[in-house]
């Protein structure tokens with residue numbers, strides 16, 4: 560199959576590695592990709608936000624499937640352009656992508672579909688924000704309404720800090736003040752063809768920058784899958800997945816379909832398991848990063864078949880995706896200063912030594928070729944690399960991941976030391 564993957568991060572590299580590891584002899588293109596992706600796909604110099612250019616490339620090269628990785632091309636309507644020209648594409652159109660692009664839209668859909676979520680108030684002024692704080696209580700949760708790469712959200716018991724955060728975003732429109740939800744977080748991915756959904760295996764993301772869930776929110780500093788503690792709470796992982804499918808994924812997909820904006824792509828349910836039940840904190844319209852890096856290595860069903868079936872409306876004919884009993888963890892190596900002010904351009908060394916650890920793969924998030932030929936790679940962004948390790952249990956996978964990340968040298972880099980620690984005992 561000829562597949563074009565749009566995007567340039569670790570999620571896209573993980574998708575490409577999974578496509579590569581299938582038996583099939585795929586031809587994989589990536590636009591724009593990164594220095595790590597270049598080792599596993601043909602890089603194409605194409606603006607992923609330019610739907611017409613993407614469609615022209617897909618037609619010219621007889622591409623069978625376009626997979627849209629990040630949210631920006633989705634919200635920009637690239638999937639609509641491709642679908643309009645008859646090109647199979649995995650990723651929702653602009654309207655359905657509002658599920659991620661607008662928190663207010665997501666709340667409205669959840670309300671219409673009867674999906675359990677926290678109470679929320681739209682506030683357009685400081686006075687309205689203050690009133691919402693009074694109504695919903697502390698800790699305060701304030702969200703910017705729009706794409707903010709994980710940085711538009713603040714969760715704090717400090718009212719002045721929460722208000723300052725709201726004031727930063729108010730000039731560009733209303734913010735959302737939410738009820739604080741307490742409990743473990745779960746990321747659950749659903750493939751959707753607009754009508755049928757197929758769940759993948761649950762994962763947990765570590766959103767805060769520092770060990771022990773300290774520091775600011777980030778795009779995600781690590782992840783693991785599966786979540787053994789789900790079985791204690793729900794009987795089995797399958798029972799949990801079935802519950803979320805029935806109560807959350809299917810009602811949302813049906814509501815979007817009924818509104819004439821079918822969701823074709825990856826529905827990412829960000830959940831909190833509160834004492835009162837499962838609640839949605841957010842939807843995303845694409846694979847999660849870094850959760851994808853731990854979910855896909857465990858997937859036994861060929862990914863290309865699932866993505867193509869979703870893109871072409873034939874998911875119902877597909878069996879349920881199957882997962883290995885192995886566990887997977889990923890630890891993100893971030894540049895000095897991430898998330899506030901990442902330092903870029905620094906040399907990365909030790910990648911081969913890290914990749915030599917058994918059960919480890921190095922997934923690239925933001926790497927580039929150096930100016931001088933023959934040199935090591937350089938960091939080009941905040942989250943630079945994902946060290947992914949699989950193993951028979953979490954103690955095993957953790958030992959491998961941390962052994963490997965310790966072999967990578969990048970000045971000033973930092974990572975969390977407690978990824979999957981609580982399940983490794």
Ligand code: AMP
Nearest residue numbers: 677700712714737738739740766840841
């Ligand atoms: P979001 O961008 O909506 O996923 O929010 C980023 C992170 O903030 C989430 O992963 C949670 O850790 C936290 N968060 C968001 N909304 C809430 C909420 N209502 N209650 C508690 N924590 C939240």
Ligand code: GLY
Nearest residue numbers: 764779847848849
């Ligand atoms: N891991 C969080 C996200 O992909 O949004």
